[in-house]
Amino acid sequence: MEHVVLELGLAVALIALAGLLSTKLRFSVIPFYILVGMAVGPHAPKFGNFDFRFIHSAELIELLGRLGVLFLLFYLGLEFSVGRLIKAGKSIAIGGTIYIVINFTLGLLFGFGAGLPLQEVLIIAGITSISSSAIVAKVLVDLKRTANAETEMILGIIMFEDIFLAVYISVLSGLVLSGASSIGGVLLSAAIALGYMLLFIVVGRKALPLLNKLFNIRSNELFLLAVFALLFIVAGFSETIHVAEAIGALLVGLVLAETEHMKRIEHLILPFRDFFGALFFFSFGLTIDPFSLGGAVWLSLGAVVITLIGNYVAGMLAGRSAGLSPKASSNIGLTIVSRGEFSIIIANLGKAGGLLPILQPFSALYVLILAILGPLLTKESKHVYNFLNRIFKLDRNYKKQLAAKTEVKRVEDPS
C-alpha cells in the first residue's frame, strides 16, 4: 500500500481520459468508465514490468465507489419531490405504470425462462426494468430534444421509475441481505425495510423545523461536514438493519429536500456526486473479469433484445395514452431504453447478498450494450421509426384520427 496515492491518481487520470475520449466520440461516458475499469482490474493481463492492475488501491477505490452510490442516490432524493410528480399529472402515472408493468413482467419471465432461482430472478428483473436517469437526461439535452412534446412524458416515466426503484430496492434488500429463507422471514424483513423508510420520512417531516435550525450554518465547511455526517451515519446505520446503504442515502436526500437549505445542499453536493459517481462506474468495472463475460453473453443479449422490444411497445402505448403522435411515442421507447447506474446498483445488491456470481458479468454486459445502444437509437430515432413504420404501419390509426379531426374542424368552420 505504499504508493496508494499514486495509484489513485493514475486511476483518476484513466477515468478522465476515458471520459474525454467518450465526449470526443459523442458517446455516453458511463460505458467508457466501466470499460477502463475492466481493462485495469485484477483480472487483466500483466505486461512485463508494467503492472497497471489496481490491486493495492482496489479496496480504497471500492470504498470511494461505494460513496459514489450514496451521492448518486442522495442527489436523486434531493431532486425528487412528490409535488412535482403530482403536478406532472395523470398521463405520466399511466405511462409510468405501463412502462414498469411491461418491463418488470418481461424481466421476471426472462429470469425464470433462463432457469435461475427466485432471488436472482428478482435482481435481473430489477436490472432490466430501470433505465438510467443520468444517460436519458443527458441525451435529451445533447440531442436538443428538450422542447419536444414527448420529453415531459419521458422525464415523467423516469421519475416514476425512481420511486419504483426506491421501493423495490428496499423490498429487495430486506429479502436478499437479511438471508431469510422462509416466506415468513422474507415478508418480515421486507416489511421492516419498508417500515423503516416510512418511519424515517414521517420523523423527518416532523423534525423539519429542527433540521432547518440545525443546518443554519454560515460556514460552507461546517455546513458540508454536517450534511456528510448525516448522510454517512444514516446510510451506515441502515445497513446494520439490512436496509441497503443506498436507500439510507435516498431517505436523507428526501428529507433534506424539504428543508430551506435544499438549493445550497444541491449546489455543494453536485461536484461530489460527479467525482465519486465516476469512481463508482470505474470500481464496478474493476470487479468484472473480462474473461468471465463470455459465460454471460447469451443471457445478456437475450435480455437486451427483450428490453428493446418491451421498451418500444411500452413507449408506443404510453405515448398513445397521452395523445402523442406515433413518431413522438416511438421516441419515448427509444430514449428510455438506456440502462446505467441503477441497474448496476441493483446488481451490486445481488453481490452483497452473495447471490450467483453470473449476475456481475451479466449486468456489466447488459449495461454496456444498452448504455451505448440507447443513445444511438435515440439519435437515429427518425430512421428507426420510418423503418418500423413501413413494417407495422404504426401511424395507421393516427392518420385516421387526424383526418377525422380536420373533418370536424371543416364542418365547424366553413371558411
Added chain:
Amino acid sequence: MKQIRDCDLPGIGHKYVIETRSEDKLVIIIHDDGRRELYHFDHEDPDDSISMITLDDDEARQIAGIVGGLAYKPKALEKIEVALDELIIEWYKIEPHAVCVGKTIGEINVRHQSGATIIAMLGKDNERIINPGPDSVLKAHSTLVVAGERQQIMNLKQILMNGE
C-alpha cells in the same frame, strides 16, 4: 397570444410552450445552468423543430431587453411595460386634457405623492429629457418613462390626470 403553457423538466430546467396568434409554436427551455434554448416548431408537423437558438444567460437577458422594447421603442405602441420583479417601467403618454399639463414636476410633487419616479420625458418634437428635474414642465402629448411598483405607478397616473 393564444396561450402559454409551462412545466418542470426535472433534472433539466423549465419549459414554456407558447402558441402565437400567427399560429407559430415557440418553445423556450430555461436550463438549470442558465442556458436558454428557443425552438420554433412547424404548426403542421409538431414533431420536429424547424430551428433553434442556444443563448447564454447574459445573451438571453440582452435579447430579452431588445425584444421587450427597452432598446428601441416600436413607434406604433403608446405604452410599453417592462416588469423586473416588483419594479415596473412603463411608458405613459400625457393626454392634452390632463390636469398636470403646463405644471412642473416639482409643483405636482410626483415622487413624494405617488412613490413612482419619472425617469425620462420624450416630447412630441423629439425633445428628450433624461432624469428630468423638479422644474421640468409637463407638456401635452409628451411620453413619460416612469418606474415604480404597480400601485405607485397607478397613483402617479391618477395624480397626473386629476391632480390627486
